[in-house]
Amino acid sequence: MPGQVQSIARAAAILRLLASSSGRLGIGEIARSLDLPKGTAHGIVRTLQDVGFVEQDKTSGKYQLGAALLHLGTSYLDVNELRSRSINWADPLAARSGEAVRIGTLLDGKVLVVHHVFRPDDTLQTLDVGSLLPPHATALGKVLLAYDVGAANAVMQGEPEPYTRRTLVTVRTLTRALTGIRDNGWGAEIEEMTLGEAGIAAPIRGYGGLVVGAIGLSGPIDRVCDGQGHPRPALVAYVRDAARAVSRDLGAARW
Amino acid sequence: MPGQVQSIARAAAILRLLASSSGRLGIGEIARSLDLPKGTAHGIVRTLQDVGFVEQDKTSGKYQLGAALLHLGTSYLDVNELRSRSINWADPLAARSGEAVRIGTLLDGKVLVVHHVFRPDDTLQTLDVGSLLPPHATALGKVLLAYDVGAANAVMQGEPEPYTRRTLVTVRTLTRALTGIRDNGWGAEIEEMTLGEAGIAAPIRGYGGLVVGAIGLSGPIDRVCDGQGHPRPALVAYVRDAARAVSRDLGAARW
DNA sequence: AACCCCGGTCGACAATGTCGAACACTGTTG
């Protein structure tokens, strides 16, 4: 594969940097973080500003992400086939299960939420479409990792952050969990991200049977799990049905 | 102002092109649309693909926007001060008025929705954060135009699209409407975008008194307007109060 | 099998972006 266009790669790095370090950054900080000459960084940032990808706070002179990115991001949602196909099935799943439903895909080793249906009863929830979830501590994430060995290895190389006492952080436990998911065709997460919360997810397959995303629900542990602390079979069936339906819509041969 | 970085400006143009022509585009179409050599376009697109800003459909070989943009877009929302400051006031406004509330800002002559609160009663609404609304046919848009002569002129240069019979499309009517908004400090829209729908909006001022956005509500005409076909004074007061509150939060001196 | 479209590649050329020093400005510090 031939080389990249240097300036564009650098511009993308600046945008990612601005996104990660939420808040405003000065040109000096940008240049230092990416090891670029100040003048070079300034030229790139100025261009990004002209096209609306970054904005400058007049008083402090610092830079932040621009409004044009918001529109591009939502335009992506309009095009994304995984999202558009799954919307029809996410609502029924939320209604049947009574829990919040999310659909995610892997982006750069993390889980990108492309669709989110609120829990039917409760309205005070924050929409987290577009946010990134940790792959090792969510049902969606573990399902996605189970079918992407590259990403799974990358996660295990890095040190998975322990959110709770039950978060899987060792290579052994994670590997076993992923194997279990592959065997069963679905996965769960019980208080591995947040105490009192649990989730169930299943893989969505696209054309050719490749796993392109995951759909899952999450909610209070006493509603998602039965007395023995296992995910309720009925909910698991709902999730798997929804995943199969979306996969069929996406053209996965015999799921 | 010194020149732009050519390749970055071109890359941005490609992204905008992909966003506007919703759907997938081939490398040839991209090159033709932007009048670039095929090889050049391919190099840029390949780099954009490497950084996750565009994705390629394996089967057709065509390109579309990538997932990384979604995350960048929502990261923008986290940073955007207009949004974060207005969230606290948008919910009460929706509750008091009983209507859907939106907050917008000007992007490239159109209204970019940065926040959206659903109408309290109804749940079947589509979230349109990140979408672009026509400036001349919405209350938010006309308010924003009233305080941005440049954008207003640009809109009047182009031919404003008539959505309904009541849409303002001539320079004379539009100018008069904007003048009225400046005099009153608020604006309305009655069936200019959709039949049976109306809206009320007021400007949000940032540091220094500059108008940086607008907040408004919209709903069925018989709820938003009184018997004479004028916006209900109580609702207007609610909207203006909310706009003032947000402006104060943003540091606008004595609004 | 000839054709025409597609996306992708390659290499020569020079236009392009990069780079570091210098600038103007602000707020702080001695």
Next chain:
DNA sequence: CAACAGTGTTCGACATTGTCGACCGGGGTT
């Protein structure tokens, strides 16, 4: 109050870099 340490910004020379158009290789269609 002046020197300083920051900031964002500009400039011009250099050569790295990206551009360009011809050339591949493959699918369809004619």
